[in-house]
Amino acid sequence: MAAPTDRELLRGTLDMLVLKTLSWAPMHGLAVLRWIEYATHERLEIEEGALYPCLHRMEQRGWLLADWGYTDQGRKAKFYRLSAAGRRQLSAEVSRWQHYTETIGLLLSAGPAT
């Protein structure tokens, strides 16, 4: 299922996906992955380990805030949530993505040259 092209695509958009996911609720890393799998009907296969540098980098940039807390099962986990800066970043990336896909869509839907 997972063509290498999907991964290439993902590398630049993982940030956006994670931000979007966390915009619903604070989550730990595994929950973020599960949400992405669920929301995309498991069409995206992400190398799970790559999530952690991504999370920590966004924490460093101040887009995410992190706290240690407990899961429903009572296990200790690190929960991430969006900061105001993260929210701004998300909306910026979403509109850039939409602009990008629209542009590509325009190109692809144009008829052959006459």
Add this chain to the structure above:
Amino acid sequence: MSRREEPSLMRRVFRLPESRARARRALDDELRFHLEGRIDELVAQGMSRHDAETEARRRFGDIESHRTATLAIDDQIIQEHRRMEFLGTLGRELRHAARSLARSRGFTTAAIVTLGLGIGAATAIFTMLDAVVLRPLAYPEADRLVELTSPVPKFKGDTLWGLARHEAYYFKDSSRVIEDIGVYQNTEVTVGGDGGDRPAERARAVQASAGLFRVLGITPLIGRNILLDDNRLDPPTALVLGYGYWQRRFGGDPSVVGRTIDIDGFPMTVVGVLPASAQLPDLQVDVWYPANTYPEQPAYNNHTWGAIARLRPGFTAADAQRELAPLTARLPDLFPTAEPPQFVEHTGFYTQVRPLRDVVVGEVMTRALWILFGSVLVVLFIAAANLSSLFLVRLDARRREIAVRAALGADRAHLGAQLLAESVLVALGAGLLGVVLAAVGLRVLLAIAPTSLPRLNEVHLGAAGIAFAAGGSLVVALVLGLLPLFGSSLLDLTLLRDGARGATMSRRRHVVRAALVVSQVALSLVLITAAGLMVRSFRNLRSVQPGFSADGVLAMTIAVPAQQYGRDYGKTSAFYEQLISRVEQLPGVVVAGVSEKIPLRGSNLCTGVNIQVPDSNDLVGDCPSTSLISPGYFEAMGIRIAGDPLTWSGMNQHDGRMIVSGAFADLHHWTTRDAIGHGMNFQGRDSWYRVSGVAGDVLADGFDKPPVSLVYFPMLPIAGGRLWGVPTEMNLVVRTKSGNAMALAPAITRIVSELEPAAATANATLMNTLVAKSMARRTFTMMLLGIAAAMALLLSVVGLYGVLSYVVGQRRGEIAIRMALGAQVAQVGRMVVGQSVRLAGLGVAIGVVAALASMHVLQSLLFGVKPTDPLLLGLSALLLIAVAVAAGWLPARRAASIDPAEALRSE
């Protein structure tokens, strides 16, 4: 869910991983949670545990590389946090300190002004020291430049002759240490007028060998330097202009190159213009022209040439000195006509090599500047001591606040940072003020500094001075800020409990402050003694009888063109006679005369003479300094004379009278009566002069030097008694009734140009000015030491006063009890003043010992007073004790005015 953007302090301290180890553990927890969660999930979906583990790892990817990448990011986070925290703490402490300083404006102002003065003074003197003593001369690779001279110890103690021209070529060819040698002579020339608006004028000239330009690394701005071929021509034809003179006289016109200009009546062609930086060491040169010197020139015994050599890289002046000793010893073999063995035997002649910088700056000047620098450092120390005393008092006042902070968990480092922040701010303000004060002070210093000080034109407040001010401020800030931390129980929490005065701590601080005051007094005593020694030296020098009387006497140089006058004694003498009689008719003039040399100006080269002992055929040779004079010179200069003076009629009739100085007579063990009647002539001439009088000794080399042995010949020689050259340049000396002799100069210049349009006048100066100039270095040093001493004294008084005021404040209760028990107001006052005097007395005692131990460094600057002069030490001690009484007086009055009832009630 709260949405705090910035984690709070507590969170940072307790929750966030702030060390690498903690970050690593947290990450491992996080990753483990992920993997275990995945495995549980897969097992729940029906996988075997083993397969689930394998699948979870597959999905995760390379654990180690993801972990490493994440840890690297965590490290950056930690570092950022630490930086932010440090900046935050620093900013907080600085803001806190700024607020607390702003609240106590009086303290802040006093602190900044006190320290600013100290730093300003130290920076100004450091800048001078740096520019004059520490920096190399302004030549390329100046540390390779040395001066060569010829001491003649057997002939005259510390006299230094120059080099003879042939020696320069010989040394250069034979030496492995010396790369090149340049020779030169300073002189003055008359630059001819152009018939238009530029009249004839005197200019400072240097006749130089081509080598001098190579040695000093001078490249011309326009045209060319002087070359060896120029040095072969006699008279010279090439002329090089100095930058300043080119600007002044020719308006910086480049087309002046190629123009022919009349120099001393000889036509010379301008071949080049030099850049502003091209100067002889410490001499602004107007024009440079070729000296007559070249390798094949016959050797002459003419040791009158200044010589500067450039050493090959890696060699020192001492190396050159060692190498030149055997080379000099061979001179009589190589040049028997110029330097015969008897000559070397008689003079003890050898070649001395000294670094050029040492020659330019001079040992006395170097010493004086170091002493001054030491003095201003002492002043800076005293200022810092006052400040640290102020800080201690302030600390006492704030000990509760500090105790509260300590109780709340601030550690020693934190409190240190707080104290440091205050002192850093004060030092910063003081440093800025100091730089401004130094800039102003330097401007004043340079304006009043004697022009005879070397390298003054190189003194600017630059990077070095500012770095010094910054460094000084920083050191003071550190000491001030951290001093209270040592030896004081700053974190003593008992302060909080009893809220009392924390007596032990206060006492300990008081001891520190008392020690500071004692050291201030001691250092002040040393500086005051030093300044006093300089003042006494100066007064001693001023009271010396120089053998002439300078008041109301004007001197100026008159030069007639050598071309027309240079061969005619009669014509030249007649010119001066006419000039003198015209000048004597000017209103206010008492008497006038001319002399080739005048005291305190000019060289003392000697001339060989033979002395004929009366009634015998014995001849004695000598080499005194000689001067050609006109009748009237002694009266004009105020030099006493025993015997018969020169007269106009006598001189014009060639009566052969001449005068010798007392020092010359003493040298030959003559009484005045013995002297008169001796014959004297120039070596190699037949006709004899007869000594007709003995002139009083003149301290022509300076008031602190022995009198010069001098013989005076009439400017019009007797037949067959020709001198060594017609005196075309003479000093006119005019004694006036009024004080304002300088006003005569324009009238005299007018008379000169009426008598001879091609003549030039120069150097119009009052003899009093020459006297002042001869003492200028000493005066300058004295003045600066005086300022330093006054600052030290003032700051010490402030320190003393501060401590006593504080003590009186602390002992209010005790004083009140004493007064309630019947102590008299006078007794209380005496107690306070007594304490002041005790502190000062201890300081004085230490200071006297320090002064006795250190004043010998002043020795070479003193005159007529011993460094350990007991009277002066006693006076300085008395002054400080008197000042201590005065400093104690105000606090004593305050103590005496304490109302016992009220003071005790407030306890």
